[in-house]
Amino acid sequence: MALQLLFTGLGVGSIYALVALGFVLIFRATNAVNFAQGDFAMLGAFAMVVLAVDLELPYGLSIALALIAVMLFGALFNLTVYYPLRHRGLLPVIISTIGASILMQNGMLAAYGPQPQTLPGILSTPGIMVGSVFLDSQYLIILCITALLVVLQYFFFEYTLLGKKMQATSQDKEMASLLGIPVAWMIMLTFIYSAFLGGLAGILVGPILFVSVGMGSAISLKAFAATIVGGFGNVIGAIVGGLTLGIVETFGAAYISVPYKDAFAFLVLLIFLMIKPEGIFGEKIAEKA
């Protein structure tokens, strides 16, 4: 039983980790926290519903088109929600992304209606048995893709010039522009890629949950909690935090209480914020007075 829960928890946690990666990316490049990150997942999932279910396009093609759609939306999001406010400081951006999140959800609600939708899984086989544990195929795919993305993203930031340019942009935009780094493009790339990550998370988790307008919110907040638990701004931290939260939530729902399942993530978050706000892996760059 515990192993089964662990597997499920890791699967759920991987979704949080994917979205958290998007958070961290945007934060590292722009110092902004995007409260609408999870809604990219919602958009990705709905795009899949429209493409694969309503229009009955081939699954693979649907995935590609859905991702493209979400990435374009990410670019639009940058232009309208973040970019105009980029000089204004933390608070206006937080508030603006919250507003955008509400707009996205209610816009989708108006467009598609309140009924939750279902999405078929990627593989037709439901899964494989390993010992006493049933490995759901969708969860397996989630785990594999997440692992792959984690590695790629890490290498991107640590070893590529573009990754360094993005970091430089987040640390001192003006200086980066003086060096000839195209700051606006760095930011745009960041949003596009983060949207991609969010959309991918939605496409992967869509078959497991119902696809509903509110699905992004819950994922958003928990993914954000994951980044804090792992150490804000830290790539590895986002992963570990996401997985941890997924496991805690799954075990909590099974052993303690189902209706309060969503509360567990927040309780863990609150505990971390009070005791160890820099998270498990957090690094702090000192502010010299």
Place this chain on the structure above:
Amino acid sequence: MTETVVMDRASASRRRYFPSAFGGLTFAGFAICLTALPLAVSLTGYQLNLLMQAATYAIAVFGLVVVLGYAGQINLAQAAFFGLGAYCVALGTTDFGLGFWLSLLLAVCVAAFAGAVLGLASLRLGGHYLAMVTISFQTILSLTLNNWISLTHGPDGVRGIQRPAILNDSRYFLAFCLAVLFTAGFGVYRLKRRRLGRAMQAVRDNEIAAAVSGIDTFATKVFAFTLSAALGGLGGGLFAGGFTYISPDQFTFAESVVFLTMALLGGVTSAFGAAFGTGLLILLPEWLRFLKVVYLAVYGAAVVLIMVFLPDGLWGIVTWAKRRLISEPPVDRQSIAPLPLTRQAACSAGQALLEVKSLSKHFGGLKAVDEVNLSVRQNSVHALIGPNGSGKTTMLNVLSGLYRPMGGSIVFDGGTITNAPPHTRTRLGIARTFQNIRLFPAMSVLDNVMVGAEQSGDLFSSARAVRNHAFSALEFVGLAERAYRDIGSLSYGHQRLVEIARALAGNPKLILFDEPGAGLNHGEKDRLVELLKQLKDRGLTVLIIDHDMAMVEQVAERITVLNFGRHIADGASRDVLRNPDVIAAYLGEVRSDAA
């Protein structure tokens, strides 16, 4: 000249501490008329409900004005506090039979308590951390309201909420709500011009500067947060009484966003603006409610648009116009009293006022300050010099309490202050200035200096006394005429002087100057030297860091030299400046021969 009651920092500092009789009476008259309105005019049930919602929401939005507008801390759980208050009144009057008044009191207390606990736990972090904590709290509360059915009745909500007998008629209840609205609004408005309000704004504008000006920043933030929660609870309690039925879906995160939008649209730093924004967003687009889904989408879009195009809210337009049309009042320099620098040190001249022993501060592997001794004599001018990277600024930060030392001790005027927080040190008589000037940009010059005066631990008999003292400090540095200006309009050199005035307004025994000459031209530096000499003549003690050796030579009697975090020399200026170690490590050649 008509004195309209408008929020504007230039006029605010110009106003006396009691609103002018005319403005106050106007407001009171307006308030009484509006409160009596429901009784005088006949309103439909629908209109009554609308006004009820506007009034109770506005009270909650006042809470955001305090915590977000004044103190700059984000609170995304105002609907949760509103809901706590509502449920206290709802359950109190129905299940628990406590009666309305007691339940309302409970509502305010419970909400305030929740705010205090949340604030205490999370206000040491800020920004997005705080946002997350408040959202988490909001989410947990929503879940609890929906699922703890035995207590809260779950999704069914609570019916039949009792009003007090004399207010049973909806018109009377509305009038009561309006009366509370105006009282609360007035209180929030006045708060901005009081010591606490200024402290909140200082924390918002520059927390480090606020701390060294003597403000207990943590306590200030927690108080703002608690007050905000209390106002939310008050609004919620009245809301429950007004509508006599509540349910959990009225107090979700979406509603917190609605409160936020109302505050932002009106102008989050202004009680009037916030009330205006609330009224606007409830009363005007009522027809949008028929399209429930679009209503929320519009709110979302509105938040984004406001942040982009109207950061100061609608009321910002009013204040902008006011600033254009109304000029600053003249300053009567003749009536300014000379600055009293009266705090006596316990020790006498020649004894050590500040005694530092084996002080150490490391950052990871970097030993920024390594077992440094420093002894500053009462009523002396002491300089701390050293090459860049030698640890001077770190030392100063440890001395003012911004960094915690890893080892060693600091004794000031006989008392140990090694681990004391910055505001305590200020109240004991230590002031400081910063290498990169730290002023409060959203407040006027005078307000900046008043913060220094009123947070220093000195007791003033009245608000006017604080103001006069601030003027004295400004006159001392020669800037009294610019008291009402915005910080942004001053030159760098003048801003530096304002910072010094703020430090002096606190009546310190010891002032720490961190590169006060940086960025000053020759004439300004001469003036600074004069100022430092005057301070010494008045009995103050000065510790100064600077690179300009000529200036240091002129003012300092004793010099301590740091290199790589360690002290390498200490003594009378002339001796130190001839010490070969010092010369070798730092002075090099005074005349340049670079090519």
Place this chain on the structure above:
Amino acid sequence: MLLELDSVTAAYGRVLALKGLSLTVNDGEIVTLLGANGAGKSTVLRTISGLMTPQSGQVRWAGASIGGMKPGVIAGLSIAHVPERRRIFPGLTVRENILLGGSNLKGVSRAELEADVEKNFAIFPEIKPFENALGWTLSGGQQQMVAVARGLMARPKLLLLDEPSLGLAPLIVQQVYRVISGIREQGTTVLLVEQNAQMALSVADRGYVLETGTIVAEGLPSQLLDTDEIRAAYLGGRAKPN
């Protein structure tokens, strides 16, 4: 004439910082801008590098007008700006900081960039031991070296240096200035802003003195040093300590 400012006016909001200012910099020169704080020296550099847009007047680079262009574009024209207070990226290593200095170069491989980094370490051997240290841990002098090295990575034709001596000890300042005078040999023209005029005039070919947004004096170092009033008002350091 490599760079020309012609009656340039620039403002921060409502405050005029430059009022019809004109100056020229010729190929291969080291020109210094002197003046008190607030005189507008940094503003001149910011206007050239694109951080500020001139309200009126022309900024001409090799004859072409560049006023109002974005910083990224101007960096691509081989103009490198080393701003006041260094501004090293705190979370990146020394090596990474310097490497990014070459971001304006087109068609240059990573290997070439890394080779350039080594060349820069040769000019500033004092910072080589710190090549993997994070920017925020460095002292002011070390940061200044990294900043100049980073500026040189751009293979600039014009290097704009903003107060390189600010906050540095005299010994370090001399080291930095030794490098500055050597930059000319690489074919780079230097426009140097300084408050400490003695240092600046010791390496410069020509100088301008600014006061509240306009040029009040210009000439050879000897000419500027010899005028009593200018020396007293703008040239840092007193004639004699008491």
